[in-house]
Each structure stands twice: as C-alpha cells, then as structure tokens.
Amino acid sequence: MAVENLLFIGAILSVTLGCLALRFVRRNEKLEWNEKLAAHLICLMFIVKGLQNAAGGYSNTDDSQSVWQFWKALMHFLDFYFDISIVMIALVYPVPILRTPRQLKIGYGIMVGLMIVRLLMVMLGRPNTVLELFGMMYVVCGLIWGSVYIKFRMLDEAQQNKSTQNIAFVSALFLTLLLGHIWMYTPDMLFLSETFYFIDLWSGTDMTSTMFDYIWQLGHVFGIAVGLAILYVEIKQAINGQGSPMLYIIIAYMLSGMLRYLMTSFNSLGEVGLAWNDDFTLLGIWNLLTAGIHFTMVRPLIAMYILLRYGLFDIDENNRDMARLMTVMLIVVATSALLELIQTVIPINQMLSAALMGILIAFGVGWEERSFDTMASEPASLREDIDKDWFPTFDIPQLYMDRLIMVSAVYVVLMFFLSFIYWQMNIYEKMLGVV
Amino acid sequence: MASENILDDLLFNEESKQRVSIFVAFCMVLAVYHATVFWVIMDDDIAAKDTMEMFSVSFDTNTHLHEEVRTIDDGDREVLSFEVPTAMFDDHDGFGVLYININYQETSGQIGDSCDTVAADLKPNSVQADWQDERNVLSGLSTDCSTISLALTVFPEYTGNQTQVADMSAEHWASQWTNDAHGRGMFELQIEVDASQPTGSVLPTVSDDDEEVTVSWEAVFFDVVVEEIES
Numbered sequence: 001m002a003v004e005n006l007l008f009i010g011a012i013l014s015v016t017l018g019c020l021a022l023r024f025v026r027r028n029e030k031l032e033w034n035e036k037l038a039a040h041l042i043c044l045m046f047i048v049k050g051l052q053n054a055a056g057g058y059s060n061t062d063d064s065q066s067v068w069q070f071w072k073a074l075m076h077f078l079d080f081y082f083d084i085s086i087v088m089i090a091l092v093y094p095v096p097i098l099r100t101p102r103q104l105k106i107g108y109g110i111m112v113g114l115m116i117v118r119l120l121m122v123m124l125g126r127p128n129t130v131l132e133l134f135g136m137m138y139v140v141c142g143l144i145w146g147s148v149y150i151k152f153r154m155l156d157e158a159q160q161n162k163s164t165q166n167i168a169f170v171s172a173l174f175l176t177l178l179l180g181h182i183w184m185y186t187p188d189m190l191f192l193s194e195t196f197y198f199i200d201l202w203s204g205t206d207m208t209s210t211m212f213d214y215i216w217q218l219g220h221v222f223g224i225a226v227g228l229a230i231l232y233v234e235i236k237q238a239i240n241g242q243g244s245p246m247l248y249i250i251i252a253y254m255l256s257g258m259l260r261y262l263m264t265s266f267n268s269l270g271e272v273g274l275a276w277n278d279d280f281t282l283l284g285i286w287n288l289l290t291a292g293i294h295f296t297m298v299r300p301l302i303a304m305y306i307l308l309r310y311g312l313f314d315i316d317e318n319n320r321d322m323a324r325l326m327t328v329m330l331i332v333v334a335t336s337a338l339l340e341l342i343q344t345v346i347p348i349n350q351m352l353s354a355a356l357m358g359i360l361i362a363f364g365v366g367w368e369e370r371s372f373d374t375m376a377s378e379p380a381s382l383r384e385d386i387d388k389d390w391f392p393t394f395d396i397p398q399l400y401m402d403r404l405i406m407v408s409a410v411y412v413v414l415m416f417f418l419s420f421i422y423w424q425m426n427i428y429e430k431m432l433g434v435v
Numbered sequence: 436m437a438s439e440n441i442l443d444d445l446l447f448n449e450e451s452k453q454r455v456s457i458f459v460a461f462c463m464v465l466a467v468y469h470a471t472v473f474w475v476i477m478d479d480d481i482a483a484k485d486t487m488e489m490f491s492v493s494f495d496t497n498t499h500l501h502e503e504v505r506t507i508d509d510g511d512r513e514v515l516s517f518e519v520p521t522a523m524f525d526d527h528d529g530f531g532v533l534y535i536n537i538n539y540q541e542t543s544g545q546i547g548d549s550c551d552t553v554a555a556d557l558k559p560n561s562v563q564a565d566w567q568d569e570r571n572v573l574s575g576l577s578t579d580c581s582t583i584s585l586a587l588t589v590f591p592e593y594t595g596n597q598t599q600v601a602d603m604s605a606e607h608w609a610s611q612w613t614n615d616a617h618g619r620g621m622f623e624l625q626i627e628v629d630a631s632q633p634t635g636s637v638l639p640t641v642s643d644d645d646e647e648v649t650v651s652w653e654a655v656f657f658d659v660v661v662e663e664i665e666s
Contacts, residue, residue, distance in 0.1 A: 148445070192477065225466075226462070
C-alpha cells in the first residue's frame with residue numbers, strides 16, 4: 001500500500017465522517033450562530049476534502065492516456081473549496097472575528113468573490129495564475145488563529161479559566177489541522193533547503209509562474225512562523241507550570257520535520273533503499289508516515305475531536321449509538337489502514353499484523369468507551385466566564401445552512417463537469433506542450 | 436454595547452497589544468527572510484528548477500541472421516524453432532525486434548500448377564517479448580508465392596527510431612533501454628502448406644504433394660546511445 005492507497009483511506013474517512021457529522025450538526029438546535037456556521041463548514045469541508053483525496057489517489061495511479069487531467073483538475077478545483085471554507089471557519093470560530101451580520105456579509109462575500117475569480121480563470125482555461133492567491137489561506141488563517149491563540153494562551157494567570165484555555169487550544173488544533181505538514185518544513189525553510197524553496201504545485205513543469213510559486217510558499221512561511229510562535233509560547237507556559245498537550249503536538253511535528261531534513265541533507269541517507277522493499281526509500285517511508293498520515297488521518301481526527309469535544313454535536317439518548325458508531329468506525333479504519341501501511345513498508349508477518357490489529361482495535365474501542373462518555377456528557381465550553389463582548393449574538397436561520405449545503409453540492413457537481421471538460425479538451429496537456 | 440471591532444478586544448491592553456504585535460512582526464520578519472532567499476539568494480536555482488534536461492535516445496543496431504529451408508508435405512503443419520545465440524545478448528543492450536520472412540516458389544515442376552497456399556503463424560509462448568504490441572504481425576498467408584513477412588516487437592516500445600526524452604539522467608534512460616531478458620528462449624513458427632494440384636492431376640504421374648519453404652529469421656539487436664541535448 002503506497003501513498004495513493006493512503007489517500008483513498010483518507011477519502012473514505014473524510015467523506016463518511018463528514019456526512020455522519022453533518023447529520024448531527026443539522027439536528028443540533030443549541031448552537032450559536034458562529035458555532036452553527038463553523039460546524040456546517042467543517043463537515044462540508046471534510047466531505048469535499050475526502051473527494052479531493054480520492055481524486056489525488058487516482059491522479060497518482062491512473063497515468064493511462066489523458067484521463068489524468070480529469071483527476072488532476074478535480075483535485076485542484078476541489079481544493080478551492082477547502083481553501084475558502086477553512087478561512088470562513090477562521091473568521092467565526094472559536095471566537096467570531098466578524099461580529100455583525102454586515103461584517104459577516106462583507107467577509108464571506110470577499111471569500112465567495114475570490115472563489116468566483118478562481119472559477120472564472122479556470123473556465124477561461126487559465127488556471128494557476130496569481131489571481132487565485134493560492135496560499136493566502138495559510139496567511140489569513142495563521143494570523144487569525146495565531147493571534148487568538150496568543151491572546152488567550154498568554155493571559156495572566158488571574159484572567160485564565162477553562163474557557164480561555166479551550167479557546168487557545170481549539171485555535172491551536174485548527175492550526176495543527178491546517179499547518180501541521182508545513183511545520184515539518186521549518187528547518188528546510190530556515191536552512192535554505194531546496195526541499196522548501198523548490199516547492200511547486202506542479203513540480204517538474206512550468207505550469208505555474210515564479211510569482212505563483214512565491215505566493216504559495218509565502219503561505220508556508222506564515223505557517224512556519226505560527227508554528228515557531230506556538231512552540232515558543234508552549235515552552236514558556238510549560239516552564240511557568242501551565243503545560244498543555246499542544247506542546248507535545250508541536251514538538252512531534254517539528255521533530256519529524258527535523259529528521260526529514262537530516263535525511264535529505266546528510267549523506268543522502270533518505271535515498272537509501274530498503275533491503276526488503278525496492279519501492280521505498282527511507283525518506284519515502286518517513287514522508288508516508290508523517291506528512292501522508294497528517295493529510296489523510298490526523299486531519300479528520302482533529303476535526304472529529306473538535307466537533308465532539310466542544311459541543312458542536314448535541315449527543316442525546318436518541319443519537320448516542322450513531323455517534324458512537326462514528327468514533328468506532330474512525331478507530332477501526334484508522335488502525336487497520338495504519339497497520340496495512342506499516343506492513344507494506346516493513347516486512348511483518350501477516351498473522352502477526354492481524355493479531356496486532358486485533359489488539360490495537362480492542363484497546364482503541366476500550367479507550368473510546370471511556371473517552372466518548374467523557375466528551376459526550378461533558379462538552380468543553382468556550383463561553384463560560386468569558387466577557388460577552390467576545391461572542392456577539394444574532395441569529396442565522398437554518399434556511400441559510402441548508403442553502404450552504406445545497407451550494408456546496410452544486411459546486412462539487414460543477415467541478416466534476418469542469419474537470420471533465422479539462423480532460424476532453426486536453427487543456428493541461430496543451431499547457432504542458434504534450435499535444 | 437460590545438465593540439464591533441475585534442481588534443479592540445484582541446489588543447485590549449498594552450500586554451496583549453505587545454504580544455500580538457510581536458507575533459505579527461515575527462511573521463513579517465520570516466516573510467522578508469524568505470523573500471530575500473527566494474528572489475535574491477536562490478533566484479537562479481529556483482528559475483532553473485523546471486528547466487528539464489533533454490536527451491536524445493538513439494540505437495546502433497546489429498542483426499543476427501538465420502536461414503532454414505524446409506520441405507513440408509501437403510496438408511502438414513510443421514513447427515520451426517529458433518533461438519538467438521547467447522553471445523548476442525552479452526554483446527548488446529537489448530533485442531529490439533524479430534523479423535521473419537517466409538519465401539517459397541512453386542517447385543512441383545508441373546505444367547499448369549499454380550502457387551500453393553502457405554500459412555505461417557508465430558505462436559506467443561513463454562519468451563519474454565511484447566506479444567501484444569499493435570505493430571506485431573504474428574501470422575500471414577500467401578497464395579501467390581509472395582513473401583510472408585512477420586514481425587514481433589521483442590523489447591517493449593522499441594521502434595529503432597531516435598527519440599527525445601526529458602528529465603532524469605542519461606544513466607536513467609540508458610538503463611531503461613538495457614535488458615537482456617527480452618527475447619531469450621525458443622521462438623516457434625508454425626507453417627502449414629496446402630498444395631494446389633496442377634491441371635491434369637487426375638493422371639497418376641501428375642501431382643503436387645509438398646512445398647519447399649525458406650524461412651529467414653532476422654533478430655535485430657541494439658546498443659542504446661543517450662546524449663544530452665544542449666539547450
């Protein structure tokens with residue numbers, strides 16, 4: 001099982017969990033306007049991200065004739081949705097940056113406008129231009145969530161309470177979801193490694209201009225800056241006796257990036273092939289087990305944790321079983337995929353890996369019993385004992401949420417259609433000069 | 436009334452203002468550092484990263500010929516075998532293509548005897564070759580004493596023509612065209628003769644019972660030559 005298969009696993013996880021979660025979120029009538037928006041956007045974002053992962057998997061494997069253009073186009077066009085929706089979430093959650101209906105209309109209007117510009121360029125057969133501002137979402141989200149994180153994480157001890165800690169932690173979790181893979185590039189960026197400075201959405205081709213690549217990398221730079229800021233703040237707070245799990249998370253990401261940097265920089269260690277598997281190099285395996293897993297498994301896991309832990313689901317006796325099914329599914333699929341992955345790259349006997357999988361799933365389900373009850377029965381609050389100014393109230397009718405879902409569905413269908421046109425008209429191959 | 440401006444709350448007091456400002460300033464410092472590296476220090480490397488090296492791939496060919504004459508009885512089906520000597524594999528990078536020509540004349544010597552019908556069929560077997568290649572001609576039939584020409588692409592995608600390829604290295608492309616496994620083993624050609632009877636074949640001394648068939652095997656081997664194309 002290689003990277004492509006991991007993408008398919010990620011696709012299944014994202015789409016299934018996104019759909020199930022959307023069902024719960026729609027039924028939750030206790031949500032405030034910003035929570036309602038964020039919860040819907042998180043679910044929709046992961047459904048679309050799942051489809052994008054599947055398209056990515058196919059585009060990596062299906063190199064026959066020209067159909068790769070369909071999958072590649074679909075992958076890029078669906079990524080627009082992820083881009084826009086993650087910024088929309090940052091604008092309202094965990095604390096609303098847009099505080100009035102008017103601000104919300106303007107803010108979301110700008111995002112929709114950007115989406116329309118991108119689609120227009122795509123429809124004109126001019127994809128990958130700087131007008132897409134690809135990478136700017138990292139800048140915007142990094143600045144918003146980064147500022148909120150720093151504000152609430154570094155409050156004086158007297159001003160701190162559970163809610164301020166939760167707001168800081170949720171912001172940091174969203175940053176991890178969005179930027180985790182970028183944090184692994186920290187040493188590459190600082191020490192002028194080609195691995196970072198040659199980052200290109202269409203590597204090996206001149207499909208993107210240097211300015212496009214620069215803007216894309218600039219987003220990564222802001223991501224790295226946010227990562228370093230989080231690392232500093234977490235270490236400082238841990239020294240002050242206010243440690244948080246975020247410290248371990250950020251260290252894990254930074255360390256795995258450091259190891260990758262060492263592999264690529266010294267003695268070509270990363271290019272060493274495996275004696276038992278010619279298909280992989282040490283670096284290939286490392287990337288698979290770090291960045292690959294971040295994209296496909298960690299992201300849905302973080303999203304699910306936020307939805308469950310911070311009360312975006314209203315779990316009662318009627319839907320408890322369904323919610324539990326979701327978490328068990330998450331554990332079983334993630335565990336089996338991970339073991340399959342390990343078995344592919346490391347020669348473990350199949351019987352042994354089957355036994356290991358059984359043990360891990362048993363532990364996982366056992367852990368789920370305990371942790372699920374805690375999360376479902378006592379969702380963590382973001383509003384208790386916080387100045388009400390942070391959470392202005394107004395109402396967004398459910399009708400708007402339904403429209404959001406409808407528009408998202410139409411967008412996906414439209415992107416399939418556009419991708420089909422890209423394939424049939426050989427637009428990418430013409431741009432590459434192949435035909 | 437709550438402030439409508441988030442910045443009022445984010446930068447509520449001096450400490451908050453200072454912390455958030457330091458954070459934003461740090462982001463800007465890294466952005467300037469990156470811009471300097473991207474546009475000044477590594478600009479040449481970055482500009483050249485998508486410039487792919489081009490290589491021309493051509494082939495020096497060498498042919499191994501083998502000829503065999505066989506007389507085949509009317510209605511019989513015979514199998515002729517052919518194996519390329521091992522030395523050819525040792526001396527060359529690959530076995531590109533196998534051509535087979537089947538020639539015959541009407542040899543009965545009878546007056547009014549028209550050409551016999553000869554059918555040839557190169558049977559796919561365990562020999563490693565591109566048996567599915569669209570350019571292959573694996574069977575043929577002749578009724579007018581014309582030559583039957585068969586062809587089999589042995590090394591996948593081999594055409595013998597010079598091509599241009601992009602990216603990777605000369606060694607990589609040379610290795611792509613080096614493999615001595617293709618074409619090793621015994622090829623089997625099945626030939627069937629259907630002799631036509633001359634006019635007056637009702638007479639006991641006038642008949643056409645067999646045909647002499649000449650089979651030429653031409654194994655084209657190649658040595659790959661990869662040269663970088665200067666831009």
